[in-house]
Structure formats: structure tokens, C-alpha cells
Amino acid sequence: MTISGTTSTICAPRVRGGPELLVELDRAGAEPLHRQLADGLRTAIRTGRLAPHTSMPSTRVLAADLGVSRRLVVDAYSQLVAEGFLLSRHGSGTRVATVDAASAPQYAEPTRRYDVDFLPGSPDLSSFPRNAWLRALRQGLAETGSDSFGYVDPQGLPVARAAVADYLRRTRGVQADAQHVVLCSGATQAIALLGRVLGDGELPLAMEDPGFWLHRIVLRHNGIEPLAVRIDDDGIDVDALASSGATTVLSTPAHQSPTGVVLSAARRTALVQWARAGHLIVEDDYDAEYRYDRAPVGALQGIAPDRVIYVGSTSKTLAPGLRIGWIVIPPQLVGAVRLSKSLADTGSSVMDQLAFAQLLTSGGYDRHLRQMRRRYLSRRNALLEALAHYLPQATVLGAAAGVHLTVRFPDGYPIPDLVRRAAAMRVNVEPLAPCYADPATAPPGLLLGYANLTESQIKAGVAALARAAR
Numbered sequence: 229m230t231i232s233g234t235t236s237t238i239c240a241p242r243v244r245g246g247p248e249l250l251v252e253l254d255r256a257g258a259e260p261l262h263r264q265l266a267d268g269l270r271t272a273i274r275t276g277r278l279a280p281h282t283s284m285p286s287t288r289v290l291a292a293d294l295g296v297s298r299r300l301v302v303d304a305y306s307q308l309v310a311e312g313f314l315l316s317r318h319g320s321g322t323r324v325a326t327v328d329a330a331s332a333p334q335y336a337e338p339t340r341r342y343d344v345d346f347l348p349g350s351p352d353l354s355s356f357p358r359n360a361w362l363r364a365l366r367q368g369l370a371e372t373g374s375d376s377f378g379y380v381d382p383q384g385l386p387v388a389r390a391a392v393a394d395y396l397r398r399t400r401g402v403q404a405d406a407q408h409v410v411l412c413s414g415a416t417q418a419i420a421l422l423g424r425v426l427g428d429g430e431l432p433l434a435m436e437d438p439g440f441w442l443h444r445i446v447l448r449h450n451g452i453e454p455l456a457v458r459i460d461d462d463g464i465d466v467d468a469l470a471s472s473g474a475t476t477v478l479s480t481p482a483h484q485s486p487t488g489v490v491l492s493a494a495r496r497t498a499l500v501q502w503a504r505a506g507h508l509i510v511e512d513d514y515d516a517e518y519r520y521d522r523a524p525v526g527a528l529q530g531i532a533p534d535r536v537i538y539v540g541s542t543s544k545t546l547a548p549g550l551r552i553g554w555i556v557i558p559p560q561l562v563g564a565v566r567l568s569k570s571l572a573d574t575g576s577s578v579m580d581q582l583a584f585a586q587l588l589t590s591g592g593y594d595r596h597l598r599q600m601r602r603r604y605l606s607r608r609n610a611l612l613e614a615l616a617h618y619l620p621q622a623t624v625l626g627a628a629a630g631v632h633l634t635v636r637f638p639d640g641y642p643i644p645d646l647v648r649r650a651a652a653m654r655v656n657v658e659p660l661a662p663c664y665a666d667p668a669t670a671p672p673g674l675l676l677g678y679a680n681l682t683e684s685q686i687k688a689g690v691a692a693l694a695r696a697a698r
């Protein structure tokens with residue numbers, strides 16, 4: 229075990245029965261040591277420096293090696309056990325957990341904030357329309373009988389499903405009506421429910437590669453190993469999809485996650501043809517509300533409603549914490565998805581459905597989006613400017629859309645070092661590699677969320693990133 233402080237690096241003897249590992253403990257730093265230790269071990273597990281099933285040293289041995297109290301090591305281990313990175317079994321010590329838990333989402337503890345957090349996918353949380361939401365909730369409650377507060381249709385309240393269907397028809401060209409909408413708690417639950425309904429060994433499911441890493445984990449968690457279909461500058465490679473043998477594909481045609489490319493017209497036609505030949509598309513329309521240079525392309529679902537399952541949520545428009553999402557489902561699958569939702573949680577919060585329906589029908593949602601679009605465009609421009617100025621070696625990919633940018637670095641660029649050094653400067657950036665089915669084949673790149681940062685934070689964050697890159 230190597231222990232380094234702010235001014236010196238001390239090489240301690242190899243831990244008895246434990247792995248050789250670098251853990252940086254900055255004894256003069258503001259961060260408590262147990263948190264530094266947990267962060268160091270977590271990073272080692274994430275990056276594969278500590279492989280799954282590795283036996284960890286006992287807390288007593290590690291405490292002695294690090295010259296810290298045993299309590300401190302116990303706290304760090306407990307934290308990582310709670311997060312799923314370590315497994316602790318009575319009698320067999322502590323081991324590194326398998327990859328799924330290690331690559332599962334990280335959620336910042338409220339106390340562990342970065343000065344600049346480029347976490348991709350977040351809207352401006354401070355702009356959540358609190359007053360409009362409260363008004364909508366009050367109005368929704370006033371107009372609703374008490375029967376709605378019981379165990380109601382797991383598919384969602386008819387009034388909320390109708391409001392969502394109307395919104396999607398109007399803004400995304402989705403062919404939707406209330407009977408074919410299932411309200412759920414975000415796109416993540418939509419993918420889990422669909423995974424249960426569609427996924428079995430007989431019906432192989434494909435995903436874009438690169439794609440949203442969380443969806444890959446959710447599918448795996450539901451027993452599906454998604455086939456990887458490559459992405460190029462035109463979006464998903466439909467020929468590769470056709471030869472993959474998949475019967476269903478999870479795709480992000482309006483703004484590919486994470487590369488940001490928009491599915492080209494020729495590919496849209498080819499993908500729809502593929503679907504019409506007896507296949508299904510799960511269209512994740514996760515951030516189509518934000519296209520800054522032109523009107524967004526309409527949803528694929530509008531062209532082939534019988535072959536496309538449409539998924540969306542309020543995570544990029546209002547707040548991920550709301551956990552409101554929707555699925556528009558071809559008639560033949562409504563019953564199965566409804567049952568899956570019912571068995572998952574008997575339905576989403578009725579209070580939230582009432583407020584959201586009111587916000588949609590009152591025009592409050594459209595107003596909020598118009599305001600946010602302007603703000604995010606300025607933030608995106610600030611990020612582009614800062615990248616051109618401070619990090620000219622980074623190439624920006626994709627269309628002017630969404631709430632994140634994907635940037636590529638020259639081949640061989642040491643992204644894990646950059647991420648680690650940036651974190652030490654209290655700047656959080658996410659690597660592109662986990663989006664690849666095989667992260668080892670990923671080109672060097674970063675995902676940079678900008679919507680939840682002010683323009684001055686963006687500039688300061690990119691300047692710090694450039695210093696970290698040196």
C-alpha cells in the first residue's frame with residue numbers, strides 16, 4: 229500500500245493478504261480522511277485497479293498500514309458496502325463487489341460538493357418552477373375527487389395520461405392517446421419495465437454503442453445482455469443492427485446519447501423499414517426539447533406507432549428528482565407493460581400526476597421550457613467558447629442540442645488521469661468510456677453537462693480542466 233500526503237509520499241509495506249494499491253490521503257486537506265479513503269478505494273474499484281472479488285485487508289491491518297484509526301477504516305468500508313462497491317460477509321472478510329455495483333451510478337453526498345460539477349444530464353435545478361408547481365398541485369387537488377387518492381389505475385390517472393398524450397402529439401409528433409400511455413417514474417423505470425416485458429433469450433435486444441451506460445446496467449439487472457450496435461456520424465448503423473439478430477433496439481434518434489449525433493434522414497427511413505419487418509424500436513426521446521439551431525426532428529414513433537415504443541421524462545425539463553416519465557406503447561403491448569408497472573409499484577404518485585397534468589394544460593410547462601432553452605443556449609455557447617480558448621485539443625461532437633456536450637481528445641490521451649486531477653481541483657467531469665459496451669475500446673473523451681452551471685462556473689471549470697490537463 230502506498231500512502232501519499234500533500235508534501236511527501238510514503239511507501240508502506242505491502243498489506244498482509246491485501247492488494248498493492250495507491251491511496252492518496254491528504255492529511256492537511258479539508259476533506260475528512262475517512263471520505264478520502266472511501267473516494268480512493270471507490271476510484272480504484274471503478275477503474276479496475278481493484279478487481280472484482282479481491283480480498284480487502286482487514287480494517288485493523290489497513291488502519292495500521294495507513295497510520296490512521298481503525299474506526300476511520302471501518303467508516304470508509306461501511307460506506308462502500310452501502311454503495312455496493314464492497315461486500316462484507318461474516319467470517320469471510322471484505323471483498324470487492326462485481327462490476328455491476330462498481331459501475332452503478334454515483335450520487336454526490338450533499339456534503340461532498342464540487343465547485344464545478346459538469347455532471348451530464350442535469351437541468352438547472354435552481355430554476356425548478358416551484359411556484360408554478362405549487363399552483364398546479366393546488367389546482368389539481370381542488371379539481372380531483374378523493375377516489376383518485378386510493379389505489380388507482382397503475383397506468384396513471386386518465387387526466388394526466390391525456391395531458392401527456394396531448395403534449396407529445398403537439399410537440400413531438402407522437403401518435404398518442406391516453407389509452408396507450410403508461411406513466412412511470414422516469415425513463416429508467418420505463419427501460420426496466422420494458423426489459424421485463426420484451427427481454428427473454430428468444431428476443432435479443434440491441435443497444436447503441438456507445439449508449440447510455442445506465443440503461444445497459446438496468447437491462448443487465450433485468451437479465452438482458454444487450455447486443456452492441458455501433459454508432460457513426462449518421463447515428464445507429466442499421467445494417468449492423470439488421471445483421472445483429474436483434475428483434476428490439478433501444479435508440480436515441482433525436483440526439484444520440486452520448487455522442488449527440490442526430491439520426492440522418494436515410495438512416496431514419498432504414499430504421500423504420502427494419503422495424504416494419506417485424507421488429508421493435510424503443511425510442512428514448514430524453515432531451516428532444518432542446519434543439520438550439522433548428523426545430524428538432526419529430527419522433528420516430530409518429531411514423532411507425534405500431535413498431536415504436538416511445539419513452540420520455542421530465543428529468544431534463546423540470547428535475548430528475550421528480551421521477552416522472554411516460555411510455556407510449558403500441559396497442560398489442562399495453563396490457564403487458566401496465567401489468568409490469570402494477571407489479572413494480574402499483575402506480576406512480578397521484579399527487580405528482582395531478583400537478584404535472586395541470587402544469588401541462590395551463591401552459592406553464594411550455595413557458596418554463598421556452599425560458600430554459602434560452603438559458604441553456606447561452607450556457608452551451610459559454611462552454612464552446614471556453615473549450616476553444618482553454619482546451620483546443622478537445623473536439624466537440626454532435627448537434628447543437630440537449631444539456632450536455634461530448635468532447636473527444638487525441639488518441640492516447642490519459643482521460644482517467646485528467647478526471648482524477650480535475651476532481652482534486654473540485655471539478656467533476658465524467659469519462660466517455662463507460663458508455664461503451666467494452667470501455668477498453670473507447671476513444672478518449674468526456675461528457676460535459678452544462679445546464680446546471682452558470683456561465684462563470686463553466687468558464688472557471690474549463691480553465692481548471694485545462695490546468696489539470698497540463
Ligand SMILES: Cc1ncc(COP(=O)(O)O)c(C=O)c1O
Pocket residue numbers: 348349413414415416417440480485512514540541542543548552553
Ligand atoms: C439517454 C438518457 N435517457 C434517459 C434519461 C433520463 O432518465 P430518467 O428519466 O430516469 O431520469 C437520461 C438521463 O440522464 C439519459 O441520459
